[in-house]
Amino acid sequence: MSDDGPLILVIDDEPPIRRLLRTSLVVQGFRIIEAESAAGALQRLGERPDLLILDLGxxxxxxxxxxxxxxxxxKAPIVVxxxxxxxxxxxxxxxxxxDDYVTKPFGMAELVARIRTALRHRVQAEGGEPLFRSGTLGVDLVRRRVTVNDAEVKLSPKEYDILRLLVIHAGKVLTHRMIMQEVWGAAGDVQYLRIYIRQLRRKLEANPERPRHILTETGVGYRLQVLE
Incomplete structure (x- = not known):
């Protein structure tokens, strides 16, 4: 086991799942502590884990x-x-x-990727980095300037507000309700949000029908993918 890797608290009442996660994640350089109940999880928070993996059942x-x-x-990230x-x-x-969810049955490579993204997002959020870049997309949060392939893209105020929210939480899934609440101040018609997302994709994506930046989490919301 690594002595200085991120500490992960696994909260699951199924011993085989905990054993699988412990064995697989230790190899990836993570340190693992476990809880099989909510009461045990609340007690182990005192050990200040860097991230929690939580089974809802x-x-x-x-x-x-x-x-x-x-x-x-x-405030530790939670992957459900x-x-x-x-x-x-x-x-x-x-x-x-x-911060994110993984659906059972899950692939370990996907889970590890989600864990690393959640840990990176928390560092980014705390650092308040004003310049964001993901592949061809660039966003200057101070100057409110958006570029694709270094060419400036004009967005409407609401389009920018949605993109800014996604950038601040890059890599994290934002629900429809969360976006509507932050941008419009109240939950509303999700179809209205979908129209703005469609407009954003037309302006930001090389192929709006197969987006690489703004991804849809079906029935849940949207995620801004961080590309190299």
Whole structure:
């Protein structure tokens, strides 16, 4: 086990899942601590984990309620393990402060990528980096300037507000409700948001029908992918 890798708290009541995660993630350089219940998870927060992996189906408390309690005392990224088709649970978890989700059954490569993205996003958010670049896309948050292939792109105020929100949370899934609340000040018609996302893709993507920057998380929301 690495002595200085990120510390991950795995919260799952199934021993085989915890064993799989422990074995696979230690090889990737992470340090692992475990909890099989919500009560155990709250106790282990005192060890200041860098990230939490949380299964929503715990024996002593609903996982959504646990996220609510965790967010009152800790800011560590939370990656949720959810059942396939549990869109309501995903949305609720993200709206309460979870950073990402992985659907069971999951591939370990995908989970590791989501973990690294969540850790990187937290560093970016705390650092407040004003210049963002992802592939051909550039965003200067101070000058409110957006470029594609170094050519300036003109956005409407609402288009820019949506893109700015995605940039600040680059790599993280933002729910429809979260975006509407932040940009318009209230939850509203999701179709209205989809129109603006479509307009943004036309201006920012090489192929709007196969976007590489603004990705759709079906039934949940959108994610700004960070490209090399």
């Amino acid at each position: 715990l024996p002593d408390m609903d996982g959504i309620e646990l996220i609510r309690r965790i967010r009152k005392i800790a 393990l959810s059942s396939r088709g549990d869109e309501r649970g995903k949305v609720d978890a993200l709206d309460l402060g979870a």
